[in-house]
Amino acid sequence: MAIPPELDAALQDFAAQQTLLVCVDFDGCVAELVADAAAARPVPVNAEALERLAQVDGVRLAYVSGRPLQTLQELASPPAPALLFGSHGAERWLGPDSAGLELDDEQAAERREVLSTLETVAAEHEGAWVEHKPAGGAIHVRRMDDPTLGEAVLDQARSALALVDGAHIKEGKQVLEALVVQSSKGEAIEELRELTSADAVFFAGDDVTDEQGFAVLREGDVGLKVGPGETRADFRVPEPANLAEVLHRIAQLRDRAS
Numbered sequence: 001m002a003i004p005p006e007l008d009a010a011l012q013d014f015a016a017q018q019t020l021l022v023c024v025d026f027d028g029c030v031a032e033l034v035a036d037a038a039a040a041r042p043v044p045v046n047a048e049a050l051e052r053l054a055q056v057d058g059v060r061l062a063y064v065s066g067r068p069l070q071t072l073q074e075l076a077s078p079p080a081p082a083l084l085f086g087s088h089g090a091e092r093w094l095g096p097d098s099a100g101l102e103l104d105d106e107q108a109a110e111r112r113e114v115l116s117t118l119e120t121v122a123a124e125h126e127g128a129w130v131e132h133k134p135a136g137g138a139i140h141v142r143r144m145d146d147p148t149l150g151e152a153v154l155d156q157a158r159s160a161l162a163l164v165d166g167a168h169i170k171e172g173k174q175v176l177e178a179l180v181v182q183s184s185k186g187e188a189i190e191e192l193r194e195l196t197s198a199d200a201v202f203f204a205g206d207d208v209t210d211e212q213g214f215a216v217l218r219e220g221d222v223g224l225k226v227g228p229g230e231t232r233a234d235f236r237v238p239e240p241a242n243l244a245e246v247l248h249r250i251a252q253l254r255d256r257a258s
């Protein structure tokens, strides 16, 4: 894929800023979507591009993902200097002193109710399964044979979760999540922007919850939607492997400037 001229111009302006924050989503963006969620891994060209970018002066790298933090660390193998937000912003690793997520008693009870609600729905449908997360849970239907029935299962889960106090719903691709901590990728990106004193932010994502990340981008930032679907991002690439080309271009522009 040749980088379109409009995107390249935006990348040139972006790379000319002093301190850059490059944020990426994991599933469907750095990694291809797969039926077995535990088997997701970065597309090799993306892993290579992220490692390169992590070494560039003045560039801070961050994952902003819906995955639990520990799962993100295991599956994504982020470059060592990367900052990490997991669970859609509810969990963070911003250095060795980062506090882990702690639920209060009320949230812990709400999480148990979220999980039992989702398990009850999943148990009725072959192929549906529940991912347990530190801040809640997600019901997955990608392994179901009939995608239409899968969407109906997500509707059923949505209705059931509406009765659970404290459940914050996150929509996704063949998944529905409920977290008992209020958080968003937009809030995570804003926290990262401040922490890193970034002059400009790049964010790439593919999913519904990534739109909250695109929503906080400002003039001079670059938002990149990976794959099809409506988006607020100004730019798009067709598939995860194309992200590497954009990341390499940022690294190349910085190399030239130094």
Ligand SMILES: O=P(O)(O)OC[C@H]1O[C@H](O[C@H]2O[C@H](CO)[C@@H](O)[C@H](O)[C@H]2O)[C@H](O)[C@@H](O)[C@@H]1O
Pocket (backbone or CB within 6 Å): 025, 026, 027, 028, 029, 032, 033, 034, 035, 036, 037, 038, 040, 064, 065, 066, 067, 068, 131, 138, 140, 142, 172, 173, 174, 175, 177, 207
């Ligand atoms: O914010 P992300 O890093 O993109 O995480 C969003 C959710 O991704 C995972 O589910 C999605 O990817 C799975 C593996 O490819 C796929 O099987 C599933 O259908 C997708 O919805 C993950 O399991 C969730 O926990 C994340 O919140």
